[in-house]
Amino acid sequence: MVSEEKRKDILERLRKGVVEFDEDMVREAAKEALEVGMDALDAIMNGLVAGMEEVGELFDKGEYFVPEVLMCADALYAGLDILRPHVKKEDIKVTGQVVIGVVEGDVHDIGKNLVKMMFEVAGFEVVDLGKDVPLEKFVEESLNTNADIVALSAMMTTTMLGIPKVIEMIRKKNPNVKIMVGGAPVSKDAAEKWGADAWAPDATNAVNEAINMIKGLKKEIMERKED
Amino acid sequence: MSAMNSKERISKIFSKNDDIDRIACFSGMGNVTMEGLKKYGYAFYEIHLDAEKMANAACTSYELYNFECAVVPFDLGIEAEVLGAEMNFYTHKERESIIYPTVKKKAIQEPEDLKIPENVAERNRVPLVLKALEIMQERVGDFVPVATYILGPYTLAGQLMDLEKLLKMSFKNPDRINDLLSNLTNFLIELGTIYRDVGIDYLTVREMGAPTDVLSPRMFKNLIQPHLKRLFSKLKKLKLPIVLHICGNTNPIVELMWESSPTAISVDQKNEVDKTREKLGDDAIIFGNIDPYGVLVKGGIDDIRNAVKKAIEGGVDSVWPGCDIWPAVSKENMLAFVKAVEEFGKR
Ligand code: B12
Numbered sequence: 090m091v092s093e094e095k096r097k098d099i100l101e102r103l104r105k106g107v108v109e110f111d112e113d114m115v116r117e118a119a120k121e122a123l124e125v126g127m128d129a130l131d132a133i134m135n136g137l138v139a140g141m142e143e144v145g146e147l148f149d150k151g152e153y154f155v156p157e158v159l160m161c162a163d164a165l166y167a168g169l170d171i172l173r174p175h176v177k178k179e180d181i182k183v184t185g186q187v188v189i190g191v192v193e194g195d196v197h198d199i200g201k202n203l204v205k206m207m208f209e210v211a212g213f214e215v216v217d218l219g220k221d222v223p224l225e226k227f228v229e230e231s232l233n234t235n236a237d238i239v240a241l242s243a244m245m246t247t248t249m250l251g252i253p254k255v256i257e258m259i260r261k262k263n264p265n266v267k268i269m270v271g272g273a274p275v276s277k278d279a280a281e282k283w284g285a286d287a288w289a290p291d292a293t294n295a296v297n298e299a300i301n302m303i304k305g306l307k308k309e310i311m312e313r314k315e316d
Numbered sequence: 317m318s319a320m321n322s323k324e325r326i327s328k329i330f331s332k333n334d335d336i337d338r339i340a341c342f343s344g345m346g347n348v349t350m351e352g353l354k355k356y357g358y359a360f361y362e363i364h365l366d367a368e369k370m371a372n373a374a375c376t377s378y379e380l381y382n383f384e385c386a387v388v389p390f391d392l393g394i395e396a397e398v399l400g401a402e403m404n405f406y407t408h409k410e411r412e413s414i415i416y417p418t419v420k421k422k423a424i425q426e427p428e429d430l431k432i433p434e435n436v437a438e439r440n441r442v443p444l445v446l447k448a449l450e451i452m453q454e455r456v457g458d459f460v461p462v463a464t465y466i467l468g469p470y471t472l473a474g475q476l477m478d479l480e481k482l483l484k485m486s487f488k489n490p491d492r493i494n495d496l497l498s499n500l501t502n503f504l505i506e507l508g509t510i511y512r513d514v515g516i517d518y519l520t521v522r523e524m525g526a527p528t529d530v531l532s533p534r535m536f537k538n539l540i541q542p543h544l545k546r547l548f549s550k551l552k553k554l555k556l557p558i559v560l561h562i563c564g565n566t567n568p569i570v571e572l573m574w575e576s577s578p579t580a581i582s583v584d585q586k587n588e589v590d591k592t593r594e595k596l597g598d599d600a601i602i603f604g605n606i607d608p609y610g611v612l613v614k615g616g617i618d619d620i621r622n623a624v625k626k627a628i629e630g631g632v633d634s635v636w637p638g639c640d641i642w643p644a645v646s647k648e649n650m651l652a653f654v655k656a657v658e659e660f661g662k663r
Contacts, residue, residue: 154532156483163484194406194415199530202480221404221418246609246642247414274609 103136584638
């Protein structure tokens, strides 16, 4: 068993390595975590993910900008690559599966990529359809992947109008999947009007909303079973 | 002050000559409207691909609303195509849809892959834009300024290579990106010169990939501003007024924008214009900052009038929309917009 002091030291280096986008620091700390027999999931959640949450806050506060966040993400992934294979099978509980993309005609994908990253950090399995995605593709992929959530992003007011179309198509073909929408021009009111299940103003809130939805989804399934 | 036409007015505004009847309502970016396209029965996707249609469309905002300029093109792909990117023009979409052209295939993988071709004036859609500018000069050039835009070097880099890669490399290997931006700046000087030679009244440089929503002020200063400075100093030697436009949050970088020494700067609705005026002083020429969607499309007449009033009270030298005018804007709103400037902008 690793001493509490050592554990704290490693977690701190993982966290700091992510926040300061120091891939080497993260790699070394991750290797050491394994060497001293630390629980890999503990290292991920309380080291790497804690660091990334801090990065999200720094971004929201305007202290970090997009390049910084992308590099923090690289540091996080460097650690994940080392630690993930050692997470005990019974500990792997995928929070849910998300299909995400930017709607057709829209190439603004900086925001979507941040949302995607926060989903991955939170333990979601993410299928990224990229940007400028034909509307039908969201429906197809949501069916192919058996996703829990489809997340739609739009950054322009015209391309945004693709969102209600996707929602309508998905509801017809895949009524159980939850739909989350976002992007600068998409207001909470619009999201409600279109019948989306969730909306969020930024990446951090997107994940919180998603987790709530998944909980709701599981509850719905349980209740349906009881009926 | 006797009435003057838009061309005279705007030419004076660019030289900070106060002998004007009122400030102007114009733009250096796209300002075509669906209402204007209706006049010719054009689909939005057609006007990027034909010089005459492009020119006709570009004159409609002046003709319909007295919006005081004629500007082409409408998309951000001209330079990227010349440098090897492939575009999607969505010509298979419904005629009434407004989908802007997008880059579907990037031109380079690594910054060093960039190749600048010879005879830029004859490449891809450059001749088309040149032809359109000629037509526009002939049609409306005596009364309103005719203009075009180029991308800033960093925004152009983002059109050419994977954006995430560019953003990360800007941090990890700034030297490689610096070299790329330097080469792109040479290319943009050449392109700007070509546009000047065909006869334009001002040129806008759109560095929209670099607001502080995306990049830190520090990176703007270290990596981007030096190239803008060189670009502007070369282009200004051609006696061509240059406007630097950056959308998004520009509050922390307005000084840097102005220090890069364009003729004027243009900012959007996220900018606190009154503070910007205070920071930059009376000599600076500032254009802005009407929200092109939230106010011009979504707003009512009162919202538009209030926004115009606020921009003028904040100290703009002319009223510009914060980005491309959104084509779906209504005729009533455009008319109210121009009228508000005519009314509140009197000297
Ligand atoms: C960078 C940029 C570009 C880059 C895009 C590069 C890229 N790969 O993304 C380039 C230069 C290519 C570009 C092109 C164009 N652009 Co542009 N661009 C911007 C700019 C400056 C910043 C956008 C950005 O990345 N913000 C930073 C990110 C982090 O924020 P975000 O995207 O909002 O994301 C956050 C939230 O919205 C949320 N979120 C995002 N997605 C989702 C999804 C879900 C499910 C959830 C829950 C949350 C969520 O979380 C994110 C993180 O917190 C904006 C202006 C601005 N400041 O917003 C204009 C802007 C978006 N562009 C605009 C325009 C008009 C264009 C062009 C049409 C210009 C032209 N004439 O061709 C073209 C479009 C081409 C096309 N067909 O798509 C307009 C759109 C206007 C409108 N009416 O909608 C804007 C608003 C500028 C303006 N002031 O008018 N642009």
